[in-house]
Amino acid sequence: SDDNGLVLPPHLAPIQVAIVPIFKKADQLDAILEKINPIADQLKQLGIRVKIDTADNMTPGFKFAEYELRGVPVRLAIGARDLENGTIEIARRDTLTKETRAIDGIVEHISELLEEIQNNIYQKALNFRIEHTRKCDSWEEFKEEIQKGGFLECHWDGTPETEERIKEETKATIRCIPLDAPEEEGKCIYSGKPSHRRVIFAMAY
Numbered sequence: 001s002d003d004n005g006l007v008l009p010p011h012l013a014p015i016q017v018a019i020v021p022i023f024k025k026a027d028q029l030d031a032i033l034e035k036i037n038p039i040a041d042q043l044k045q046l047g048i049r050v051k052i053d054t055a056d057n058m059t060p061g062f063k064f065a066e067y068e069l070r071g072v073p074v075r076l077a078i079g080a081r082d083l084e085n086g087t088i089e090i091a092r093r094d095t096l097t098k099e100t101r102a103i104d105g106i107v108e109h110i111s112e113l114l115e116e117i118q119n120n121i122y123q124k125a126l127n128f129r130i131e132h133t134r135k136c137d138s139w140e141e142f143k144e145e146i147q148k149g150g151f152l153e154c155h156w157d158g159t160p161e162t163e164e165r166i167k168e169e170t171k172a173t174i175r176c177i178p179l180d181a182p183e184e185e186g187k188c189i190y191s192g193k194p195s196h197r198r199v200i201f202a203m204a205y
Helices: 026-045 060-069 080-085 106-131 139-148 160-170
Strands: 017-021 050-052 074-078 087-092 098-102 133-135 151-155 172-176 198-203
Touching (some): 017 026, 017 060, 026 080, 087 106, 098 106, 106 133, 139 198
Parallel strands (some): 017 074
Antiparallel strands (some): 074 087, 151 198, 172 198
């Protein structure tokens, strides 16, 4: 999430593409739907989850804010002027950027864009995890570093008693025991007992 609400990866989003027709009269809506219904059908045939929002009790601006808040990856907007120009506005939730493109070829573009957004969100999360993960080898260092947030890779003696004492003293708990953690001889940061691999400690918020 960010300050504007959820940021959902396309593979998880219940609605991947929201289409908002911008209209004042029923005949304008009919003309827009005649253009976008085939686009929505083609997207659905590709397995893309699409919603066309024709509700007339909310302004387009309200709808834009709502879909942004709910984390819908791609939002399309089309009005009478777009219809005349053969264009459509595309808004990305991950970067909060907009562009206007020709309607021709829009289905292929959106399909590629969803994968680009998926990869972008994943890479951003991976980079964040890497940047906020650090090794810790002593109890004094642990107590200091855990207050800075993030994830600490530490040796642990494997006993629930030790984890409980660490939690009581620092509020940090083991978040996971990595399946691919390499064998590494060391000493538990709290008890000093032998340890064969590192685990991930962090504080829950």
